[in-house]
Amino acid sequence: MATTSHLLESLLASLTPGRITVLVILLTIVSYAIDSTKKPTYPKSIPRVGYYGGIRATVRNWMNLSNYHNWMEEGYNKYGKHGRSFVTPASPSQPDEIVVPQEQVAWMLEQPETVLNTQEPHEAILFSAYNFFGIDDHFPIKVMHKHLARNLVTLLPDIQEEVADSIDLAFGTDDTENWKTLNLWEALLVIVPRVMNRLAVGLPLCRNQAFLSSQVAFADDVFRNCLILTLFPTVLHPIVGRLVTLPNRYHFHQGYQLLKPIIEQRLLDFERFESGESSTPPQESIITWLIRQAKADNLPSEQTPYMIAQRLLPIEFAAIHTTVITLHALFLDLLASPPKENYLEIIREETSSVLQSEPNGIWTKHGLARLYRTDSAIRESMRLSTFSTGLTHRKVVAKDGITNPFEGWHAPYGSILMANMSVQHDGEIFENPQKYDALRFSRVREEFEARAEAEKGDTEEALRIKRLGLVTTSSEHLPFSHGRHACPGRFFVAHEVKMMLAHTLQNYDLKPIANKPPPTWVAHTIIPALDVKIEVRRRSKD
Ligand code: HEM
Numbered sequence: 258m259a260t261t262s263h264l265l266e267s268l269l270a271s272l273t274p275g276r277i278t279v280l281v282i283l284l285t286i287v288s289y290a291i292d293s294t295k296k297p298t299y300p301k302s303i304p305r306v307g308y309y310g311g312i313r314a315t316v317r318n319w320m321n322l323s324n325y326h327n328w329m330e331e332g333y334n335k336y337g338k339h340g341r342s343f344v345t346p347a348s349p350s351q352p353d354e355i356v357v358p359q360e361q362v363a364w365m366l367e368q369p370e371t372v373l374n375t376q377e378p379h380e381a382i383l384f385s386a387y388n389f390f391g392i393d394d395h396f397p398i399k400v401m402h403k404h405l406a407r408n409l410v411t412l413l414p415d416i417q418e419e420v421a422d423s424i425d426l427a428f429g430t431d432d433t434e435n436w437k438t439l440n441l442w443e444a445l446l447v448i449v450p451r452v453m454n455r456l457a458v459g460l461p462l463c464r465n466q467a468f469l470s471s472q473v474a475f476a477d478d479v480f481r482n483c484l485i486l487t488l489f490p491t492v493l494h495p496i497v498g499r500l501v502t503l504p505n506r507y508h509f510h511q512g513y514q515l516l517k518p519i520i521e522q523r524l525l526d527f528e529r530f531e532s533g534e535s536s537t538p539p540q541e542s543i544i545t546w547l548i549r550q551a552k553a554d555n556l557p558s559e560q561t562p563y564m565i566a567q568r569l570l571p572i573e574f575a576a577i578h579t580t581v582i583t584l585h586a587l588f589l590d591l592l593a594s595p596p597k598e599n600y601l602e603i604i605r606e607e608t609s610s611v612l613q614s615e616p617n618g619i620w621t622k623h624g625l626a627r628l629y630r631t632d633s634a635i636r637e638s639m640r641l642s643t644f645s646t647g648l649t650h651r652k653v654v655a656k657d658g659i660t661n662p663f664e665g666w667h668a669p670y671g672s673i674l675m676a677n678m679s680v681q682h683d684g685e686i687f688e689n690p691q692k693y694d695a696l697r698f699s700r701v702r703e704e705f706e707a708r709a710e711a712e713k714g715d716t717e718e719a720l721r722i723k724r725l726g727l728v729t730t731s732s733e734h735l736p737f738s739h740g741r742h743a744c745p746g747r748f749f750v751a752h753e754v755k756m757m758l759a760h761t762l763q764n765y766d767l768k769p770i771a772n773k774p775p776p777t778w779v780a781h782t783i784i785p786a787l788d789v790k791i792e793v794r795r796r797s798k799d
Contacts, residue, residue: 288490289349297671306332307346329646333679362732366740378650387498394571401745404546419455420756423448433797457543471512478505520562586642590693593773600695608759633699636727639736640681649676649738698725768792
């Protein structure tokens with residue numbers, strides 16, 4: 258006994274801070290080495306960008322975190338453009354990615370989920386096991402695909418009201434004389450979460466600042482944790498993952514206190530309506546759709562306030578920052594365009610003339626669909642200023658892997674395949690690809706629409722032109738991804754962003770800016786220029 262305690266004492270005494278540091282570094286290296294051996298091995302025949310092989314390559318990749326988007330462009334120009342896949346490096350704990358060329362995107366996205374899976378890479382990228390408390394997001398995703406587009410039309414007046422109210426709050430209404438300087442990112446964080454939550458939870462909670470702050474803080478937690486966890490080897494994830502997601506739990510519970518009575522009321526509304534006690538159907542919102550689907554699928558576990566609140570988390574996460582980043586880039590693209598292009602005035606004119614013809618000044622689906630120029634301005638910004646180099650990841654889950662029928666290579670179980678957004682910058686597809694040409698897509702549509710009916714025909718051209726709209730995804734228009742998992746929120750995004758531009762431009766003047774401040778790239782994703790300020794002035798109604 259005395260010998261054991263003696264040994265322990267001398268062991269503890271030998272643990273100097275320097276030795277502990279060396280031990281931690283060694284353990285980390287060994288853990289990374291173990292992770293690396295678990296990565297799927299790709300055939301040598303697939304070319305690579307970035308650095309490969311051993312610790313030195315890993316360090317060089319880390320030192321080049323701001324260079325990944327250039328590697329993706331390089332890979333696209335060298336290989337993707339010529340019908341070849343290439344490999345791009347990932348962190349030591351994650352599989353490298355096979356980036357397939359544009360002509361193989363349809364093949365990739367058509368594979369059954371039992372061969373190329375969507376959910377697993379999403380969960381791996383987002384570290385859902387920790388960030389979202391380990392519950393899978395299959396059910397809320399199904400609900401969004403099934404209920405959002407079909408219920409959107411009836412919610413348009415609500416969305417319009419919330420857009421107007423939140424923009425007026427963020428930009429101010431009192432002063433029509435002086436310019437007001439605003440931090441664009443912060444202003445959008447006032448607008449977007451409110452509008453999104455009008456859809457998710459309805460009034461009055463969508464205007465409760467404490468609730469909105471908890472949702473935004475949760476989304477920020479997820480982003481930060483993803484970055485941290487990517488830097489740690491898998492073996493440490495169970496410890497680090499639990500520690501770094503403590504703020505997630507705190508922010509979820511903060512929001513839940515406010516959300517719980519609303520969900521309880523909605524459940525009660527369902528009961529009363531179904532029993533005939535009330536003739537008023539429950540107010541439409543994402544909460545309502547979650548309950549409706551849970552009832553249709555006979556899933557009692559999905560009908561508790563706690564579970565419903567948890568189900569909202571991945572939806573809010575998918576919706577808020579994606580839209581804020583997209584709007585941030587859109588405002589900057591528009592404001593930094595040469596004033597002679599007159600884009601703001603063109604969108605102002607189009608939105609006000611169409612709105613005047615809408616019944617009672619309320620946007621309808623048909624009115625919004627007629628905003629060709631506004632639609633084009635948004636799509637063009639998403640083409641040029643995409644916030645990621647690749648948003649369409651699929652994991653090989655077939656036990657025997659998958660063989661690429663075009664190039665012949667075989668990817669084993671666990672491989673990651675993805676599409677390359679660099680196609681959106683290809684000069685052979687988009688003339689002058691680095692220019693923000695707000696009317697790029699509407700020019701062709703308007704020219705086609707102006708033709709006599711007989712000239713339009715049912716040609717391939719007619720089909721191609723129909724596909725130029727913002728929500729029509731393709732292997733050349735990938736910001737919402739493509740195929741059966743393409744973002745179900747895009748119909749809502751298209752409507753809300755058009756309404757936002759309409760309300761802003763009809764009620765505010767915006768000062769042009771000299772240059773568009775570039776974002777910072779971290780691996781495949783941007784961090785927008787968060788400090789950018791814009792100047793706005795309320796338009797006088799006289
Ligand atoms: C500009 C804003 C947005 C962008 C750029 C965007 C983009 C995307 C992308 C790239 C995907 C991945 C699809 C894939 O892996 O193939 C996705 C998925 C998804 N998005 Fe969005 N999104 C936006 C806004 C929204 C909004 C507002 C909602 C909800 C109201 C939403 C709900 C979803 C859901 C539920 C999925 C999962 C779909 C699935 O796995 O089947 N998104 N989104």
